[in-house]
Amino acid sequence: MELDLFIRYGPALLSGFGVTILCWLVGSIGGLVLGFLLACLYRFGPKALGWLIYIYVEIIRGTPFMIQLFILYYGGPYVGLVLSPMQAGILSFIIYGSPYFSEIFRSGFNAIPKGQIEAARCVGLSERRILMRIILPQMLVPTTAPLTNFFIILTKETAILSVVTVPELLYETQTMAAETFTFVEPFLVLSLFYWVLVIGTSWVGERVEARVTRHLRRV
Amino acid sequence: MNFSFEVIWHNLPYLLAAARWTLLISLGGMAISLVWGIFLCAGRISRGSVIRSLARLYISFFRGVPLLVQLLMFYYMLPYVGLDLPAIAAAILAVGMCSAAYTAEILRGALQTIPAGQTEAAQALGIPTLSLWRRILVPQAIRIGLPSLVNELILLVKVSSLASVVGIGELTRISQNITGETYRPLEIFIAAAVIYFLINLVISGLGRLAEKRLEVG
Known part of the structure; x- marks a missing residue:
């Protein structure tokens, strides 16, 4: 194993890792927010809107991410939407993640007994307070673990962004491998970076879970 | 080059035959995922x-660990410990x-x-742990987690395409092969995406139906 390779390619790999983290964080948090809005609109909005969301969820969830990315990046210019690779990458990431997030939140809504919401209405709580004070704190309990799952799945999906030349980790690794004819070292480093990301994510997930389930623990 | 439905029509039988492998891997994987997942969950909170x-x-x-690596491990490393699985079994097992x-x-x-x-x-009523899980905990957990579980099963169908690396002619692999023969990537991959x-x-x-049936209150 040649260590001086890493001195030469270290900065490129690190910058790739930075881009991966940036795309992942912005894309998945954007997807999370959009997914939450979709789930709320589905639940509380008019029925016609619910149908539109249902169709959106099925189409985006049912097709591969790479095809969505291709359509946005290569097909976008035909309708006047010219995006840089990075913009297209992050935007498609938000779109791809949102239906999964929305379904996870829907499962959170399902976990709350209807009687609680009826009772809250009876004692005169506003809809907004019902959502913020009663539904949200309780729905975080069953959703935190699946949300962590999906954040982890998304870390690995960022690799697909390399096909539209976003200079993320896989892209830099492939460049290094092609220029130096080494394969073991670059991909070893690649796995190490992803592993760090996954371990970090599940660590944060566990902390969040400990916080949101605090009220369930018995003293 | 115009979009040609004829190419799709002509190759449809091959794509559908390949989709059978995709279905087999997905269904086998789902069965393992759900059953083994329940046991794992029980272990995780034991x-x-x-x-x-x-x-x-x-x-x-x-x-x-990326699934691709797991798949290669199941297929190439298990024979060293005397467990020589056929490709399809390795794929189903790894995915599941x-x-x-x-x-x-x-x-x-x-x-x-x-x-x-x-x-x-x-416990106070003396219900054995197995029945507690089978009759009380698991049905409720599945009802609440159903949308997330459907998410996971859909992702599972999509990752079944990785089985092509151990030589299974599933949908993605066959689409690539047909593209190599016909030079029509757009048509073939759109057809594969539709499948x-x-x-x-x-x-x-099915997930929505199950949700309706299990709904309470």
Whole structure:
């Protein structure tokens, strides 16, 4: 194993890792927010809107991410939407993640007994307070673990962004491998970076879970 | 080059035959994922600290290592320990065991919403642990976690395309082969995407039906 390779390619790999983290964080948090809005609109909005969301969820969830990315990046210019690779990458990431997030939140809504919401209405709580004070704190309990799952799945999906030349980790690794004819070292480093990301994510997930389930623990 | 439906029509029988392998891997994987996921979830929250650590290690391994690597390990490394699996078995096992890690976490999240009083009441009534899980905990956890579980099953259908690396002629692999012969990537891959989409549509439709049936209150 040649260590001086890493001195030469270290900065490129690190910058790739930075881009991966940036795309992942912005894309998945954007997807999370959009997914939450979709789930709320589905639940509380008019029925016609619910149908539109249902169709959106099925189409985006049912097709591969790479095809969505291709359509946005290569097909976008035909309708006047010219995006840089990075913009297209992050935007498609938000779109791809949102239906999964929305379904996870829907499962959170399902976990709350209807009687609680009826009772809250009876004692005169506003809809907004019902959502913020009663539904949200309780729905975080069953959703935190699946949300962590999906954040982890998304870390690995960022690799697909390399096909539209976003200079993320896989892209830099492939460049290094092609220029130096080494394969073991670059991909070893690649796995190490992803592993760090996954371990970090599940660590944060566990902390969040400990916080949101605090009220369930018995003293 | 115009979009040609003829290319799709001509190659449809091959694509559908390949889709059978995709279905086989997906269904086999789902069965393993759900059943093994329930056991893993039980292990993850068990009182025995050894079992709990093992389940935790399993989950962090299968969630942390890319599925592609797992698949290659199942196919190329297991023969060294005397377990020579055919490619299809290795693919089903790898996909299912990886997915089980995610399923276990989904179920664990759902289980936390079930009041502890239910378990205590069951124990007070002398209901055996197995029945407690089978009749009380698992049905409720599945009801609450259903949308997330459907998410996971849909992802499972999509990752079945990785089985092509161990030489299985599933949908993605055959699409690549046909593209190599016809030089029509657009038509063939759109056709493949539509087939994946239809499979996923059926899965999520069944999920919605199950949700309706299990709905309470």
